[in-house]
Amino acid sequence: MPAVLEEFEPIFGEPKVEWTGSCSGLGQSSAFVFYVHSPDSSHLRICVSDFRHTTWESVRSVWQLEDMRDSVGIGGSWSDFIHYLVASIKSEDVKLLLEALPDSNDTKSAKLVAQKSKGMPRISFSLTKLTGAAASDAVANLSQELFKAFKGLQYLFMEEQERRLQLTKVISVEKEKNEIVQSQLELNSKRQKLQKAINSLDKVDLTNGQNPPGKFCIYFCEMLL
Missing domain, CATH: 2.170.210.20 (Spindle assembly abnormal protein 6, N-terminal domain)
Structure with a gap:
């Protein structure tokens, strides 16, 4: 069979x-x-x-x-x-x-x-x-099966909605993590520029007037940008 x-x-x-x-x-x-x-x-x-x-x-x-x-x-x-x-x-x-x-x-x-x-x-x-009872029974059975099918689709829809909600939460968390990482990268970049600017102090002779403070401030700001 x-x-x-x-x-x-x-x-x-x-x-x-x-x-x-x-x-x-x-x-x-x-x-x-x-x-x-x-x-x-x-x-x-x-x-x-x-x-x-x-x-x-x-x-x-x-x-x-x-x-x-x-x-x-x-x-x-x-x-x-x-x-x-x-x-x-x-x-x-x-x-x-x-x-x-x-x-x-x-x-x-x-x-x-x-x-x-x-x-x-x-x-x-x-x-x-x-006709008669046979028709009534058939309609009753059809109605019940339609309702079961509807409940099944409703369950699948709710399950899909829950899956989408969880996925949205995961995406939101990952986005927040990416923003934190990006902020840290930008902060590290600024720290590196600051460190370079500080290291450059050793090469600048402020006492003999070759690089006056005003000019150094401009140079320092350019390094941070």
Whole structure:
């Protein structure tokens, strides 16, 4: 059994809704959310809902997915196919195709179609409409999983904020250290200039008038600049 489904990460998204039929979905919701996950290691489940009137579902076993791989024409290993399926579902080109019943606002059929990129093979799941308690349970589960995903993202965001805060503190400390080092270097430079000026006193004969004090002061100041 392909182990890749055991690590299948849940996927949420909003498909582009396309209607066919005489009524073309007049009066129906145009906003849906889909949820793709693996309830166990041998099944993939797709749930699509508008959280109000309509909820659809599709469950595929790994054997049905293998048949899909053959019919779609995705070469390579089982893992390659699952990676392609995930990339398609996460792409911007995921559509919910709804067929309206004649002279009715209700739907006759629904499909979730995903394509990794233009010109690539399409992944298609025929959906079954849920009613009654099954629909309520599916919406409740979808809501809970959405909240879990939100909490997970919120935790990652807070973790990133804390990391940025700590990094800012480290940068501030390092900047302060650099400023201290720079000040010490400037102070050492001035001390060296002062020492040179003091050493030059031995070479200046102030008693014979060759370098009067005024001229020496100018020389001393130039050494400190």
